[in-house]
Amino acid sequence: MVSLGGIARSLFGSANDRRIKSERPRVAAINALEAEMEALSDEELRGKTEAFRERIKGGESLDDLLVEAFAVVREGSKRALGMRPFDVQLIGGMVLHEGSIAEMRTGEGKTLVATLPVYLNALSGKGVHVVTVNDYLAGRDAEWMGKLYQFLGLSVGVIVHGMDDAQRQAAYECDVTYGTNNELGFDYLRDNMKYERAQMVQRGHNFAIVDEVDSILIDEARTPLIISGPLEDRSELYVQIDTFIPGLVAEDYEIDEKQRSATFTEEGTEKIERMLAEAGLLKGENLYDVENVSIVHHLNNALKAHRLFQRDKDYIVKGDDLVIIDEFTGRQMPGRRFSEGLHQALEAKEKVTIQPENQTLASVTFQNYFRMYDKLAGMTGTAATEAEEFGNIYGLGVVEIPTNLPVKRIDEDDEVYRTVEEKYDAVVIDIIDAQQRKQPVLVGTTSIEKSEMLARMLGDKKFLKALRDRLQGRLDALKEGKEPELRQWLEEGLAHVDRAIKNGGVTHEVLNARQHEREAFIVAQAGVPGAVTIATNMAGRGTDIKLGGNAEMRVAQELGDMPQGPDRDAKEKAIEAEVEKLKQEALDAGGLYVLATERHESRRIDNQLRGRSGRQGDPGRSKFYLSLADDLMRIFGSDRMDGMLQKLGLKEGEAIVHPWINKALEKAQKKVEARNFDIRKNLLKFDDVMNDQRTVVFEQRLELMDGVNVAETVAEMRHEVIETLVTDHIPEKAYAEQWDVEGLKEEVVKSLNLDLPVDEWAAEEGIAEDDILERLREAADKAASERAERFGPEIMAYVEKSIILQTLDHLWREHLVNLDHLRSVIGFRGYGQRDPLQEYKSEAFELFQSMLTNLRKVVTAQLMRVEIVQEAAQAPGPEAPPMQAQHADPVTGENEMADNGAARTAAGIIAAATGQVAPEERNPDDPNTWGKVGRNEACPCGSGKKFKHCHGAFV
Missing domain, CATH: 3.40.50.300 (P-loop containing nucleotide triphosphate hydrolases)
Structure with a gap:
């Protein structure tokens, strides 16, 4: 129909x-x-x-x-x-x-x-x-x-x-x-x-x-993309926690591969509590007491590191570094680290140097x-x-977009085997067959580990001899006249393997994260007749596999620095002629054969691999080899299928090949893709909340940077702080006896640096809160105006802008940490029949409002206290003072302050406002001259250690 x-x-x-x-x-x-x-x-x-x-x-x-x-x-x-x-x-x-x-x-x-x-x-x-x-x-x-x-x-x-x-x-x-x-x-x-x-x-x-x-x-x-800065060094704790995990057995934890999560069972929790108590790390009696939140976080990461993350699949160890492998492209991602302490847990597991945990300074998703x-x-x-x-x-x-020429590639149905061994036997035989027919083969694997295992199989004569013995055994087990197709396949396979053994194995190239530097050359030559290229993943490689090989790449490789001239021209033409001849050989053999050893959870990745064959109208073929033990098959219920196949009498080494299998696998992949889409969609909903706030903060920064004079903004902030002070201590419609006059007077000193007779004002007959508000405004505006006159308009404008920007950055970073913590626990609101997203939106908004209130208060307090420090103003050279260093670009470390006289003078003013002293003013032998020292600064005593590991350890 x-x-x-x-x-x-x-x-x-x-x-x-x-x-x-x-x-x-x-x-x-x-x-x-x-x-x-x-x-x-x-x-x-x-x-x-x-x-x-x-x-x-x-x-x-x-x-x-x-x-x-x-x-x-x-x-x-x-x-x-x-x-x-x-x-x-x-x-x-x-x-x-x-x-x-x-x-x-x-x-x-x-x-x-x-x-x-x-x-x-x-x-x-x-x-x-x-x-x-x-x-x-x-x-x-x-x-x-x-x-x-x-x-x-x-x-x-x-x-x-x-x-x-x-x-x-x-x-x-x-x-x-x-x-x-x-x-x-x-x-x-x-x-x-x-x-x-x-x-x-x-x-x-x-x-x-x-x-x-x-x-x-x-x-x-x-x-998300994250720029972060190091927190305190807690490497000893990671190492200590890591020692607990190997002592656990399967009953102590539960693993969910679909959700990539690991949790402790009741038995596991009790065992861990005993271990923590013996190590002196457990506070109170219960692991899940509030005081142990940090320890639980570390334990969960250590369990994930040992039971969910695999070396050479999720990461590799390169010297003393642990480098993440991109799950989609198989590439190394140097510099990128797992977040929230997971990377440190993996470093502890692999016994490499544990790098300090990082605090998020700024982040954005690619979506936003x-x-x-x-x-x-x-x-x-x-x-x-x-x-x-x-x-x-x-x-x-x-x-x-339609192809320029019709696609001639033949996409064969998947072959499904009961065991991994049977699958790889068939894969090796097929590779040998193709190589002997001079057909270039691109073999797709899902991890470095599997690509290297297959490479060992192809190059190891012992394995090939064992394979021959297995094939002979299966052939001997067949009854005369029965299973003619299987018999023919086994006989042909034996002949192929014998020839490979005689040739000393199968020549091949391996393309994975370990070969990152050579990848362009390996891919470019993967179309040479008889070439076997084992690739972890082909997404985004960016270099075409041309049948016969890539002439330009060969010229660059073979002729290198050879000077231009008749000799080079002749050699280039010879290479081009040879490549053309090899191309015809590869075409005659059937074009590029894409042979995949497993299905990826995403159909796109499979299609990317397949798409390497049959370019620009060339012939080609593709086939996927699977086993019931593969991740996709195993996670989506292959146990029942295994029992059914055994009942149906499937012989060892025999495969199921049927379009229905392809459809069933496509449905399984669609399920995974739909789940991943839901995850990304949900992440985006939460990130949109932060993105709205990030947009406001970043736009505000731009306005501040573009503004020559921010005096009006500063005055608005000061007036709002005063209004809040009065509202907090003199409630609306309250009697004078209910006013918190002493509290107001103290807060005026803290926030405005003014000692005003607030108690006397409050005692006046018939005075209202609006009168007190107006007097506080006038006094604060007058003090600010006098300070601006003393400094001069240029320096004051610079000081105001710098203090607002630095304070905003500092509070924004703290706000990001708060949002991360909120995000990690908000899911539990679902148990109380409340929508976690709505709860997150509401509480994130409250946190944001709190941050803005705090910003006004801190900026006002600093600006009402700043004084010129003449010595700092005369500091030579463009080097940034300590306060500036706290706000340096965390990636490049470069000075982000303007390099001019007004800037250096203003830097001295900011230092005075924050209790910091210029490095050249510090006496190494007299800690009283050091002022406020940053935790990660070099200790002023001259030891060469960071302050937090030297004199700062006692503060």
Whole structure:
């Protein structure tokens, strides 16, 4: 029975088909301009850029210019890069310009497609960001596509790790800026910790094209970007707690692999309590007493570290460092750490140096960062499966772009085996068979551990001999005339394995996080006939697997620094001819064979792997090998299936192959994806609460930085503090006898630094609270005015701005910690039939209001006390005083204060207000001259230790 939707699609095409069709007239218009563009000289073609800019100033929109601009880019690409964008690539460019996601198959030229909308949108002069998943791709694409942009008169910059602020500023000022999602996000956070607008590196968020958009906006959306600073060193506690876990047995805890959680059972809790009591770490009698909250947190992390996180799958140990492995790409992520003490628990488990825990100074999720752009677009080979999430969270539609040539890849049904051993036996035989037929093979694994295990199998003659013996045993067990297909497969397998043993094993390359530096070369040569490449994951690799190998990569590798000349030209032609010959061999063997050893929990990751084969109309095939012990099968109830298969008489080494299996697995993957979507959606709801507050704080900072004089803001703060003081101590409609006059007088001294006769005022006949309020205002305004006159307007303006910004930053960081704590416990409100999200919104708002009240109070108190310290004002050089160091950029450590005379004088004033002393004024032998010393500063006594580990230990 045909559905009405099916009939409509057959008559009118799908919504996607109609979208593609609607772009065809503009493609025809661009093609019609090709001859005209070809007739232009290089200079005339470049001159089009300035002409377009003038037309935009004259009121034309970017849409008005699209056809001509795309025609210019196509011609420029032919001249600068030697590549002519296909018609389907023009459509991809239009989809990106319209702020949608272009789903394009691997090998269809996404990197070149991006140049079309990037050029068009860069004409506005507001800057365009092209976002990649790693520094290598950012640098490569900026250099490669930069030839085209520069040919057309646009400037190109690239943001990579390790650049200083001046370099970043220059890159962001360019018309086109390439960078990774991490670097762009961190620059945004760092910009909002600066104290001068001139120190900020980003100039706005106009238009971004995100490459591998599913990897960045979905896979990585669960982890926010965090800039943090170290807390107190608690490494001894981590080591102590870690010693308890190995003594636990399976009955002492419960593991939930789906939720990635670990909890202690009653027996486990009792055992842990005894261990803690013996170690002197238990306060009171019960582990779950309030005093033991921190210990429980450490214990839960230690249990997770030992029972949920696996070495070489979730992380690797590199020297004395523990480096996270990205679960989606299999890449190392140096510098990134698990939060909330989990990383320290893993370091204790692996007996490496435990780095101090960090406090969050600033954070943002990719979801909220990328939603700041006025226009956002993305490219990937796999987005359709997540179209709902892209639409709901980012407002992005997904458009599938047709391939330039028909796809010839054959996607075979999955093969499911009962045991892991049987699965890997079949995998090894299939790899040997393909290699002997000269078919290049890309083998997909889900972890480093499994990729290295398979590599050992292929290269170990002992394993191959054991495999031969197993195959022979299974063959001998078959009755004559029975199972002819299985018999034939076993006989062919024996012959393949014998040849591999004779050849000394199977030659192969391993591509995983350990091979990060060589990955581009390994991927580029994975299409050579007979090549076997074992890859942890192929998401966002950014380098095509070309059949026959990559000629450019071979030239760079083999000829290296060989000077230009006839000899080099001859060798380049020889390499190109050899690659062409090898390509034909690989095509004759059936193209690239993608062989996956497991299903990932996300269909997108499987599709990314599959998509490596069959590029640009090449032939290819793909197959997934599974066992009932695989994570996805095991978690989704393979026990019943195992019993059923044994009853049905499935022979050892025999596989089930049926389209129904594929459908069942697809349903299981959809369940996991739906759960992950719910997690991300829920995270976003909570993060949106903080994002609203972050937006307010960051906008306030910008207004303060831009304001030349913030005296009005300071006066408003002072008046609000006074109003609060009066309201708190003189309740509305209360009798004079009920007034807390003494309390008010004390608070006036604390908050305003004024000793006023409040008690005398209150004793006056007929005085009202409004009269007292007015007198306090006048006295405070007068004192502030006198102080401003003494300092001079320039210095006072600087002091006010600096103190507000520094206090705001300090309180905001404390507020982030409070929100983290609130977030960790708010879920329990659900047991009381209350919505945790609504409770979080309500309490987060109260905390925010409390922070703002505290801000007004602290700023007013500091500004009413500041005095000029002449000695500090004469301090030589641009070095920041201690107070400034507390607010330095936590990532780069650079000075964020203005380097001028007024700034240095003001720094002295701030030091005086906060009880700090300039380093050169401290006498190492006299602690009385040190003033207030930061906990992480070098101890003024000259020991070389941090203050907290030296004299500060006794404070």
